Amino acid sequence: MSRIAVIGAGLAGLTVAAELQAAGHAVTLFEKSRGPGGRCATRRSAAGPFDHGAPGFVPSTAAFAAQVQDWQRAGWVAADPSAGTGQVIGVPSMNALAQQLASGLRTGLDLRVETHVAALEPGAPAGWRLRLLDGRLDAGHFDAVAVAVPAEQAAALLAPDASLAEAMRLTRSEPCWTVMVAWSDPWTAPVAAWVATDHASVLARVHRDDARTGRPALAGSASRWVLHATPQWSADHLDMAPADVIATLTTAWAKALGVRLAPPVHAAAHCWRYAQVPDARAEPCGWNESLRLGACGDAWHAAGDAAGSQPGGVERAWLSGRALARQIALSVSLA
Numbered sequence: 001m002s003r004i005a006v007i008g009a010g011l012a013g014l015t016v017a018a019e020l021q022a023a024g025h026a027v028t029l030f031e032k033s034r035g036p037g038g039r040c041a042t043r044r045s046a047a048g049p050f051d052h053g054a055p056g057f058v059p060s061t062a063a064f065a066a067q068v069q070d071w072q073r074a075g076w077v078a079a080d081p082s083a084g085t086g087q088v089i090g091v092p093s094m095n096a097l098a099q100q101l102a103s104g105l106r107t108g109l110d111l112r113v114e115t116h117v118a119a120l121e122p123g124a125p126a127g128w129r130l131r132l133l134d135g136r137l138d139a140g141h142f143d144a145v146a147v148a149v150p151a152e153q154a155a156a157l158l159a160p161d162a163s164l165a166e167a168m169r170l171t172r173s174e175p176c177w178t179v180m181v182a183w184s185d186p187w188t189a190p191v192a193a194w195v196a197t198d199h200a201s202v203l204a205r206v207h208r209d210d211a212r213t214g215r216p217a218l219a220g221s222a223s224r225w226v227l228h229a230t231p232q233w234s235a236d237h238l239d240m241a242p243a244d245v246i247a248t249l250t251t252a253w254a255k256a257l258g259v260r261l262a263p264p265v266h267a268a269a270h271c272w273r274y275a276q277v278p279d280a281r282a283e284p285c286g287w288n289e290s291l292r293l294g295a296c297g298d299a300w301h302a303a304g305d306a307a308g309s310q311p312g313g314v315e316r317a318w319l320s321g322r323a324l325a326r327q328i329a330l331s332v333s334l335a
């Protein structure tokens, strides 16, 4: 049985792992944080959970739409008209989709959480060993490696292939400051989801988490809102103190609605340094046949079904993960 290492348990890495396991390969999935999901993230708090990464996605290709229908039948995602036409969200939270994908993988998946891969080293006589951030060399010996992390972080891991590494270095992700805020009174804004329609300089969009499809009612809970700053404002204020980010975004929100907001019962901020890729690469994924080293994630697969269309980040992660898994399955024999 061939052994494949997948680095990163976001939607792209989970997709590679699922496809390769189904094809009979032995997969080890390395994830630096405490659980799978990556930017399909949910933050727990005393006021309830917040989907503070991707708030949802809109399938655009026929292949992804068919996959989403399967997830919908399984109850892992649901349509959420409150967020906009065609929007789909994880149920009961965005991170639940990744949790379901991870647990739905065939038993035997070796998922190593809190394991940060720092570098790839050649194995002997062939293949790969993984150097971890704490300096240890992982015991595994792998026939192929799939790197499924944001482009800027992938560049270092892909150093053994100078052109793949350069492709990732040239790919730019935009940052996003995100504020999670809750009010205990039954405060209702005139909208449940709001997207800036003018050239707003601070806020890009806002959604009300507790009112979304499939969110369980929490007794006595607050109304929970997630505010996203624009990429430009986020880039200009990467080092701002979280308390100042919270104040700036909530003030901009109140101004946009023309209301006075009471002090919130909960407020937190998170800076996504690599939130979204505005210009993904055209190739479905990256693959070096002789090194048996590949890359996938939202930096890849810019092409949709229709000419000129670009699928969203969640969809690109899935499409490119699937493309890389198929490439690896063609190249690496099961024996």
Ligand SMILES: Cc1cc2nc3c(=O)[nH]c(=O)nc-3n(C[C@H](O)[C@H](O)[C@H](O)COP(=O)(O)OP(=O)(O)OC[C@H]3O[C@@H](n4cnc5c(N)ncnc54)[C@H](O)[C@@H]3O)c2cc1C
Residues within 6 Å of the ligand: 007, 008, 009, 010, 011, 012, 013, 030, 031, 032, 033, 036, 037, 038, 039, 040, 052, 053, 054, 055, 056, 057, 058, 115, 116, 117, 118, 148, 149, 150, 153, 176, 178, 228, 272, 274, 275, 276, 277, 296, 297, 298, 299, 312, 313, 314, 315, 317
């Ligand atoms: C605020 C925000 C809003 C968004 N809005 C939308 C939207 O509306 N629609 C949409 O389609 N997309 C949206 N996105 C983008 C979408 O979330 C991503 O494009 C998609 O989730 C990327 O998946 P991925 O698997 O490629 O990467 P990720 O989800 O980033 O997964 C990579 C994983 O790799 C792990 N990792 C990184 N380095 C290492 C290492 N060295 N060793 C081990 N593990 C490592 C990370 O911890 C992470 O879990 C949004 C993202 C953010 C942050």
